[in-house]
Amino acid sequence: MMPFPNRDDVAMEQIIRACGHDHDIPGQTRLEATETKTDEAGQTININRTACRRCGMIRVTRWQPPEPGTSGSFIAVATYERPEPGDVPGITERALQVTDEELADFIVARGFPGGIPVDFAPDRRTTAAEEHLDLTLRVRAGQFFLLDRTRSLGDILPVPACAESADLIDAVPGAALFWPPVQDGDLSLAVTICPTPPDPDHTYDRIVELSCRFQTGRAVLHELAGRELPLPPLPAGHGDYRLRFHTKPSGCLLQIWNQPRTKPKVLMGPPTDDPE
Numbered sequence: 001m002m003p004f005p006n007r008d009d010v011a012m013e014q015i016i017r018a019c020g021h022d023h024d025i026p027g028q029t030r031l032e033a034t035e036t037k038t039d040e041a042g043q044t045i046n047i048n049r050t051a052c053r054r055c056g057m058i059r060v061t062r063w064q065p066p067e068p069g070t071s072g073s074f075i076a077v078a079t080y081e082r083p084e085p086g087d088v089p090g091i092t093e094r095a096l097q098v099t100d101e102e103l104a105d106f107i108v109a110r111g112f113p114g115g116i117p118v119d120f121a122p123d124r125r126t127t128a129a130e131e132h133l134d135l136t137l138r139v140r141a142g143q144f145f146l147l148d149r150t151r152s153l154g155d156i157l158p159v160p161a162c163a164e165s166a167d168l169i170d171a172v173p174g175a176a177l178f179w180p181p182v183q184d185g186d187l188s189l190a191v192t193i194c195p196t197p198p199d200p201d202h203t204y205d206r207i208v209e210l211s212c213r214f215q216t217g218r219a220v221l222h223e224l225a226g227r228e229l230p231l232p233p234l235p236a237g238h239g240d241y242r243l244r245f246h247t248k249p250s251g252c253l254l255q256i257w258n259q260p261r262t263k264p265k266v267l268m269g270p271p272t273d274d275p276e
Contacts, residue, residue, distance in 0.1 A: 006239035011094035019055035056083035086262030121217030121233035128195040128235035139182045145222040148174035148214045166208040166264035173213040188251030195235040204246035210264035
């Protein structure tokens, strides 16, 4: 099902439409592969991905390289792919300029004629203050969850193949599964909900982050076979949020802020043993 649109979605379409087909692709003196794949015939295919500097649209060029030791020519085929919303230049600033009328028209055009449901959290991204909660969760089987109020544990447990992963988090739209350093017992969890991106706290041992879309902007922390702990309404209402999870033996920190979707990241990974 198509997610309910918000101002970030409108801003992305406006930026891409304004750029049109005259993309500002950085010049290259020679075509270089940014990745390679193997096709069904076992042939190596070179791929170059380069993003437009104005709208983020990605030019994807594919070609089969000449045999080693030959100087033969090759044919390169280019197509375009839409970027992740968080990779569109200026999307955050443009979203703040989207009017209520533009948003309403966009919502109707995407098949939601009733407008924003009254029980969705309001968009407070220009007025919301940072909020902090200090919680104790009862962890079972080494996991706990963050769910949009419309979702259930069955949406993320067991983890579906389509889920995104950032090592300590698995997520699908409206549901995220966290893997803290406690198997069974109490976990001290600090939660910070921000209208703007916070800095990571490097006093923790491991830090990962990924994006998750919340349909209503109202989320709850959920213990496995335990309590539901409602969080304050998310600051930008319904839409994409970034979840940054910090862990160390003494407790964890979860930072949540509104940010258009982009790829998962591991900011600090598990410690590695020194080589002998």
